[in-house]
Amino acid sequence: MIDEFxxxxxxxxxxxxxxxxxxxxxxxLLERKVIAWAQSRLGPMRVGPYGVLQPxxxxxKLMLKEDITPVKADRWVFTAAPxxxxxxxxxxxxxxxxxxxIRLFGKDVALSITDINVGLLYIVSVASVGVYGIILAGYASxxxxxxxxxxxxxxxxxxxxxxxxLTLVSVILMxxxxxxxxxxxxxxxxxxxxxxxxxxxxxxFFIGGLAETNRAPFDLPxxxxxxxxxxxxxYSGMRFALFFLAEYANMIxxxxxxxxxxxxxxxxxxxxxxxxxxxxxxPSWIWFLTKSFVxxxxxxxxxxxxxxxxxxxxxxxxxxxxxxxxxxxxxVTGIVKVMLV
Amino acid sequence: xxxxxxxIHGAMFDTSELVINMGPQHPSTHGVLRVILRLDGEKVxxxxxxxxxxxxxxxxxxxxxxxxxxxxxxxxxxxxxAATSNxxxxxxxxxxxxxxxxxxxxxxxxxxxxxxxxxxxCLWVGTHAMDIGAMTVFLYAFRERELILDLFxxxxxxxxxxNSMRIGGxxxxxxxxWDKKVLEFCKIMDGKIDEYETLLTHNRIWLERTKGxxxxxxxxxxxxxxxxxxxxGSGVARDVRKDExxxxxxxxxxxxxxxxxxxxxxxxxxRMEEFRQSLRxxxxxxxxxxxxxxxxxxxxxxxPAAGETYHAIESPKGELGYFIVSxxxxxxxxRFRVRPPSFCNLxxxxxxxxxxxxxxxxxxxxxxxxxxxxxDR
Numbered sequence: 231m232i233d234e235f236x237x238x239x240x241x242x243x244x245x246x247x248x249x250x251x252x253x254x255x256x257x258x259l260l261e262r263k264v265i266a267w268a269q270s271r272l273g274p275m276r277v278g279p280y281g282v283l284q285p286x287x288x289x290x291k292l293m294l295k296e297d298i299t300p301v302k303a304d305r306w307v308f309t310a311a312p313x314x315x316x317x318x319x320x321x322x323x324x325x326x327x328x329x330x331x332i333r334l335f336g337k338d339v340a341l342s343i344t345d346i347n348v349g350l351l352y353i354v355s356v357a358s359v360g361v362y363g364i365i366l367a368g369y370a371s372x373x374x375x376x377x378x379x380x381x382x383x384x385x386x387x388x389x390x391x392x393x394x395x396l397t398l399v400s401v402i403l404m405x406x407x408x409x410x411x412x413x414x415x416x417x418x419x420x421x422x423x424x425x426x427x428x429x430x431x432x433x434x435f436f437i438g439g440l441a442e443t444n445r446a447p448f449d450l451p452x453x454x455x456x457x458x459x460x461x462x463x464x465y466s467g468m469r470f471a472l473f474f475l476a477e478y479a480n481m482i483x484x485x486x487x488x489x490x491x492x493x494x495x496x497x498x499x500x501x502x503x504x505x506x507x508x509x510x511x512x513p514s515w516i517w518f519l520t521k522s523f524v525x526x527x528x529x530x531x532x533x534x535x536x537x538x539x540x541x542x543x544x545x546x547x548x549x550x551x552x553x554x555x556x557x558x559x560x561x562v563t564g565i566v567k568v569m570l571v
Numbered sequence: 572x573x574x575x576x577x578x579i580h581g582a583m584f585d586t587s588e589l590v591i592n593m594g595p596q597h598p599s600t601h602g603v604l605r606v607i608l609r610l611d612g613e614k615v616x617x618x619x620x621x622x623x624x625x626x627x628x629x630x631x632x633x634x635x636x637x638x639x640x641x642x643x644x645x646x647x648x649x650x651x652x653a654a655t656s657n658x659x660x661x662x663x664x665x666x667x668x669x670x671x672x673x674x675x676x677x678x679x680x681x682x683x684x685x686x687x688x689x690x691x692x693c694l695w696v697g698t699h700a701m702d703i704g705a706m707t708v709f710l711y712a713f714r715e716r717e718l719i720l721d722l723f724x725x726x727x728x729x730x731x732x733x734n735s736m737r738i739g740g741x742x743x744x745x746x747x748x749w750d751k752k753v754l755e756f757c758k759i760m761d762g763k764i765d766e767y768e769t770l771l772t773h774n775r776i777w778l779e780r781t782k783g784x785x786x787x788x789x790x791x792x793x794x795x796x797x798x799x800x801x802x803x804g805s806g807v808a809r810d811v812r813k814d815e816x817x818x819x820x821x822x823x824x825x826x827x828x829x830x831x832x833x834x835x836x837x838x839x840x841x842r843m844e845e846f847r848q849s850l851r852x853x854x855x856x857x858x859x860x861x862x863x864x865x866x867x868x869x870x871x872x873x874x875p876a877a878g879e880t881y882h883a884i885e886s887p888k889g890e891l892g893y894f895i896v897s898x899x900x901x902x903x904x905x906r907f908r909v910r911p912p913s914f915c916n917l918x919x920x921x922x923x924x925x926x927x928x929x930x931x932x933x934x935x936x937x938x939x940x941x942x943x944x945x946x947d948r
Contacts, residue, residue: 268707269710270711449704450930534706534707536704536774536776537700537703537771537777537780538704538780539780540779540928542928543780
């Protein structure tokens with residue numbers, strides 16, 4: 231009874247309320263700070279010491295803002311769209327492993343909410359549902375520009391989804407299993423993180439991840455220099471905030487998945503080398519969080535540095551460059567696997 | 572003014588153009604510029620530029636101000652490069668008065684104008700890059716612009732509207748140690764230009780966004796009345812500093828960069844090289860600064876004889892010309908007419924954006940480098 235209901239419930243509460251939601255909120259601050267430091271500025275400094283309470287101020291402001299719904303907008307869809315955007319990003323955390331099974335309060339607790347044996351497929355499917363949020367937001371706003379922008383954004387997301395999924399198939403070939411914990415164990419057994427065995431797949435995954443989350447240099451659908459504000463033009467207040475939090479949540483998901491699939495998840499560097507045993511003093515979930523954090527930092531770093539792709543160039547990159555490369559990578563991986571066995 | 576969407580007759584069915592209004596409040600039209608775009612899908616079929624949102628009647632106001640007061644008005648036209656506007660006006664009046672400006676004043680004017688050129692190009696590179704998405708360059712360029720603004724503040728007390736020249740020379744001499752600070756600034760700036768180039772010049776995304784965008788050939792550009800780096804990017808070797816030298820430019824050694832392809836990338840390269848050439852001129856002028864008076868023999872009451880004259884200088888945006896008519900009787904000009912480079916370059920915008928996508932319109936407005944204060948006066 232306890233094992234089936236209470237423990238997973240507690241895990242969900244911990245992961246959501248002590249993990250993902252604070253992380254998403256503080257991503258706002260992290261982004262502003264990192265971009266500021268790249269630009270010889272300091273970022274938010276006034277609210278709280280060194281600006282640490284800035285997200286709290288932002289949250290309060292957005293909750294107190296007037297919630298405008300356009301007159302002719304489809305009210306239910308208009309309200310549902312940000313929720314549809316946000317929820318899949320949170321649900322994905324059900325299968326992401328933060329660490330191996332450890333002993334806690336006399337019980338063997340696996341440091342992941344659950345582990346299904348089609349974990350990777352679950353992640354890809356659930357993450358794709360988030361695209362509906364964008365399409366519905368544009369449709370429900372009942373306005374020219376958001377509709378066009380949302381269609382562009384969803385076309386971009388779907389195109390890069392194909393490239394990303396092909397790289398994930400290469401990873402599955404390497405690990406032989408779709409289960410997330412199984413993939414980390416496969417990296418432990420082979421002694422080499424998959425990023426070193428499949429560098430091309432990692433690069434394509436990362437670039438695709440940038441495009442999937444609408445981050446620079448692929449953020450044309452939400453650039454202000456384009457037609458007004460993109461699909462979230464008509465949104466204000468908390469619903470607007472939800473879209474942005476959904477974007478950050480997606481970023482964290484991509485970072486976590488990249489860490490699990492390519493960088494050994496919770497494994498410390500050189501997990502098979504007994505000589506580095508002293509590194510085990512750092513708990514496994516700290517390794518996981520650190521690696522995820524590095525990817526988040528790279529996301530923000532890329533945004534601060536690179537200019538933006540035009541929409542047709544973006545689509546051309548996805549279809550004509552990344553997908554052929556991903557397919558080629560897959561074919562080569564398959565051939566090598568067959569030859570080595 | 573309403574623009575009617577036309578029907579586009581396609582192979583299978585007819586579609587209609589989409590008419591979109593960009594501005595006057597828009598994050599990327601630098602200032603209050605309104606562009607009415609007619610789109611076929613995402614391609615621009617035609618653009619209609621509506622200006623005048625910043626018109627303040629400077630030319631008419633000048634008719635009621637005396638010759639020295641007008642210098643203040645010229646500041647506010649091209650507010651990004653105010654010292655060059657000052658210089659153009661002062662030199663035109665000096666031409667009308669047949670006044671000789673002492674050598675020291677000419678050298679200092681050259682230094683101020685070249686510092687202004689760097690400041691204006693800093694703003695241009697920052698905003699142009701930010702429109703295309705590279706937001707960090709904006710902060711870096713403004714950091715350098717602050718250094719220049721500090722130099723100007725030391726000289727004339729203001730950071731934006733300088734009022735830094737007088738008819739016949741300068742209002743005051745440079746403060747002691749100012750020339751050392753200018754040379755220090757040159758040393759810092761060299762490294763910073765490399766920083767901007769590292770971020771942009773060979774960046775694949777930058778190349779894809781600027782190469783082949785807004786191509787215009789030399790003859791066509793000249794026919795449209797374009798001037799300045801926008802014209803030089805198309806391969807036309809026209810620079811007022813070389814063709815009709817003024818201030819101390821006849822004693823300076825410098826090159827004028829000329830582009831080849833006439834696209835946005837070439838205009839970008841031309842301006843980046845102009846950074847370095849300006850530093851060269853500033854170093855020569857500061858190191859060779861002669862002693863002497865800073866104002867020529869100016870009559871107490873400036874009243875030029877009846878006549879008219881046109882004089883042009885090379886502002887960072889292009890050829891800035893002043894046509895002044897004096898009737899010999901009053902202390903005000905009879906007619907004060909400015910030939911603003913941004914206005915003439917803006918004429919080319921509809922020709923440049925035809926056939927491109929909306930994202931390119933923003934890149935092109937940045938590439939021609941306009942200042943609405945000058946366009947509208």
